[in-house]
Amino acid sequence: MQGMFHSLRSRNYRLWAAGALVSNLGTWMQRIGQDWLVLAVLTDHSATAVGWVMALQFGPSLLLLPLSGHAADHMDRRRLLLLTQGAAGLLALGLGIVTLAGVVQLWHVYGFALLLGCVTAFDAPVRQAFVSDLVRDSLANAVALNSASFNAARMVGPAIAGLLIAAVGEGWLFLVNAASYAAVLVSLGWLRVHELHPHPPPERAHGGLLAGLHYVRQRPDLVAVLVMLALIGTFGFNFAIFISTMSLTVFHGDASQYGLLTSAMAVGTMGGALLSARRPFPGMVLMGGAAAVFGVTLALAAVMPGPWSFAVLLFVVGLAALTFMTASNSMMQLTTERGMRGRVLALRIAVVMGGTPIGAPLVGWVVDRFGARWALGVGALSGIAAAGVALAYLVRHRNLRVHRVGGRLRLSLQPAPGETAGTAVAAGERVT
Numbered sequence: 266m267q268g269m270f271h272s273l274r275s276r277n278y279r280l281w282a283a284g285a286l287v288s289n290l291g292t293w294m295q296r297i298g299q300d301w302l303v304l305a306v307l308t309d310h311s312a313t314a315v316g317w318v319m320a321l322q323f324g325p326s327l328l329l330l331p332l333s334g335h336a337a338d339h340m341d342r343r344r345l346l347l348l349t350q351g352a353a354g355l356l357a358l359g360l361g362i363v364t365l366a367g368v369v370q371l372w373h374v375y376g377f378a379l380l381l382g383c384v385t386a387f388d389a390p391v392r393q394a395f396v397s398d399l400v401r402d403s404l405a406n407a408v409a410l411n412s413a414s415f416n417a418a419r420m421v422g423p424a425i426a427g428l429l430i431a432a433v434g435e436g437w438l439f440l441v442n443a444a445s446y447a448a449v450l451v452s453l454g455w456l457r458v459h460e461l462h463p464h465p466p467p468e469r470a471h472g473g474l475l476a477g478l479h480y481v482r483q484r485p486d487l488v489a490v491l492v493m494l495a496l497i498g499t500f501g502f503n504f505a506i507f508i509s510t511m512s513l514t515v516f517h518g519d520a521s522q523y524g525l526l527t528s529a530m531a532v533g534t535m536g537g538a539l540l541s542a543r544r545p546f547p548g549m550v551l552m553g554g555a556a557a558v559f560g561v562t563l564a565l566a567a568v569m570p571g572p573w574s575f576a577v578l579l580f581v582v583g584l585a586a587l588t589f590m591t592a593s594n595s596m597m598q599l600t601t602e603r604g605m606r607g608r609v610l611a612l613r614i615a616v617v618m619g620g621t622p623i624g625a626p627l628v629g630w631v632v633d634r635f636g637a638r639w640a641l642g643v644g645a646l647s648g649i650a651a652a653g654v655a656l657a658y659l660v661r662h663r664n665l666r667v668h669r670v671g672g673r674l675r676l677s678l679q680p681a682p683g684e685t686a687g688t689a690v691a692a693g694e695r696v697t
Contacts, residue, residue: 272400272406272407272410273410275399275400276457276460277399277456277457277460277461278396278399278400278407280452280455280456281395281399281452281453281456282410282411282414283448283452284448284449284450284451284452284453285411285414285415285449285452286414286417286418286448287445287448287449288350288445288446288448288449289414289415289417289418289419289422290418290421290422290425290445291357291422291441291442291443291444291445291446292418292422292442292445293418293419293421293422293423293426293527293531294422294423294425294426294429294438294441294442295357295360295426295438295439295441295442296422296423296505297422297423297426297427297430297438297520297523297524297527298426298429298430298435298436298438298439299318299360299374299378299435299439300315300318300505300509300523301430301435301509301520301523302364302369302374302435303315303318303371303374304509304510304513305513305520306435307369307370307371307374308371310510310513310514311629311633312506312509312510312628312629312630312632312633312637312640313626313629313630313632313633314371314629315505315506315509315510315625315629316503316506316625316626316627316628316629316630317375317625317626317629318374318375318378319378319503319505319506319621319625320621320622320623320625320626321375321378321379321382321622322378322379322381322382322385322621323382323385323618323619323621323622323625324379324382324618324619324621324622325379325382325383325385325386326382326385326386326389326614326615326618326619327615327618327619327622328386329383329386329387330386330611330612330615330619332386332387333386333387333389333390333391333611333614333615334390334477334607334608334610334611334612335607335608336387336390336391336607337387337390337391337394337607337608337610337611338394338604338605338606338607338608339607340391342391342394342395342398343395343398343453343456343458343461345387345391346388346391346392346395346449346453347450347453347454349384349385349387349388349391349392350388350446350449350450350453351446351450352384353381353384353385353388353446354442354443354444354445354446354447354450355443356377356380356381356384357439357440357442357443357446358439358440358443359377360373360374360377360439361436361437361438361439361440361442361443362436364434364435364436364439365434365436365437365440369436385618386618389614389618390607390610390611390614391607393408393411393594393598393610393614394598394606394607394610396408396411396598397598397603397606398461399461408591408594408595408598409591409595412534412537412587412590412591412594413535417531417535419527419528419530419531419534419535420528420531420532420534420535421528421531423523423524423525423527423528423531424524424525424527424528425524426438426520426524427519427520427521427522427523427524427525428521428524429441430520430521430524431519431520431521476605476608477605477608477609477611477612478612480601480602480605480608480609481609481612484600485658485661485662486549486596486600486658486662487597487600487601487609489549489654489655489657489658490549490552490593490596490597490613491612491613491616492651492654493552493556493589493593493651493654493655494593494613494616494617495616495617495620496647496648496650496651496654497556497559497586497589497647497648497651498616498617498618498619498620498621498624499620499621499623499624499647500620500624500627500628500643500644500646500647501559501560501563501586501644501645501647501648501651502586502617502621502644503621503624503625503628503629503640503644504527504530506625506628506629506632506640507628507637507640507641507644508523508526508527508530508579509523510632510637510640511526511575511637511638511641512526512572514632514636514637515636515637515638516571516572516575518572522572525576526572526575526576526579529576529577529579529580529583530576530579530580530582530583531583532580532583533579533580533581533582533583533584533585533586533587534583534584534586534587535583535587536583536584536587537583537584537585537586537587537588537591540588548592548596549596549655549658549659549663550655550659550678551588551592552589552592552593552596552655553651553652553654553655553656553659554652555585555586555588555589555592556585556589556648556649556651556652556655557648557649557652558581558584558585558648559582559585559586559589559648559651560644560645560646560647560648560649560650560651560652561645561648561649562578562581562582562585563578563582563641563644563645563648564641564642564645565578566578566579566582566641567638567639567641567642567645568638585648589651593613594613597609597610597613598610627643628640628643628644631643659678663678663679664677664678664679665677665678666678
């Protein structure tokens with residue numbers, strides 16, 4: 266257990282983790298409230314409308330990529346986080362006010378989602394890269410614990426949100442989220458700045474984003490991970506649509522059931538984050554296996570007859586999804602040169618979030634046209650395809666082979682460029 270939480274020995278990281286946990290709790294409460302507001306109050310169960318909200322909220326990450334990646338590499342990350350977190354809190358406050366005033370309309374939600382997307386485009390890459398400023402020798406563990414914090418909130422927040430929606434309505438959830446940002450701002454203010462490990466700004470060069478793209482093109486492993494993220498991020502990670510429409514249109518439940526189903530998946534993602542925290546280095550085998558499990562279990566979830574069996578499958582889906590996401594995040598941070606880390610992470614986030622403007626409206630249309638179960642099938646195919654990308658990379662670039670040793674099948678593969686044999690073994694890969 267000490268190894269699982271050893272990043273918390275750092276005072277600065279403990280402060281940051283505590284503030285992030287409170288803020289993440291509020292964020293997940295707002296997400297549930299916003300989805301339910303659109304699906305059950307402002308429209309007649311329109312999954313397409315929910316898809317457009319997601320598209321507007323995540324699309325700016327792709328459009329603002331040249332600026333956000335540059336900012337994460339060249340600006341003071343702590344100060345930038347103070348600005349982005351404060352702005353996100355004000356937007357949550359604004360949405361809460363118009364909702365409680367009884368004047369909220371669908372275009373209001375669209376507008377707030379777009380503005381929040383612009384803020385998140387800068388906040389997400391700098392927030393992930395900021396972890397390397399907080400810890401020096403345990404980055405993989407800190408990244409995994411960040412995911413655990415996020416998913417602990419994801420486990421509790423939706424359940425609370427479902428109860429509050431039934432009791433007082435969606436507007437109060439937005440105000441709670443606005444207040445939760447104060448925890449992050451306070452934690453950032455209390456950090457011991459002299460104990461941070463800020464990165465030296467890379468030398469300014471023409472075509473900063475192009476340099477980042479060129480760097481990734483020279484790394485087949487990063488290309489493979491980004492393709493996998495694009496597939497799953499575009500078609501598989503539309504859980505707001507999957508779970509809300511299954512709950513409302515298939516199982517005929519209320520907001521409380523929606524919240525509980527979301528929490529069931531979050532229990533799995535929490536487990537995936539904690540298990541990832543024990544791994545010193547992630548490997549492509551782990552990512553490919555997690556993608557395959559994600560696809561298979563999402564397909565099984567699509568045919569479940571009731572909410573309880575659906576919840577059990579969601580647990581496994583969450584476990585596989587978080588294992589894949591944490592492994593990809595850790596691998597990209599640990600194997601990327603420090604001066605390129607912000608731009609590479611911005612590319613990663615843009616791929617994950619940038620696929621949403623395409624995938625979310627399409628998945629929403631599939632729900633409205635064919636039903637929620639078919640939409641889950643689309644997500645399942647994305648996981649299987651991502652596993653195929655991982656397999657192709659391992660065969661082509663790592664010389665993956667299957668051997669029979671003593672009646673048992675064994676995998677053997679070469680280490681990735683720049684990776685030691687010991688690192689590959691730590692990642693769960695057998696090296697020849």
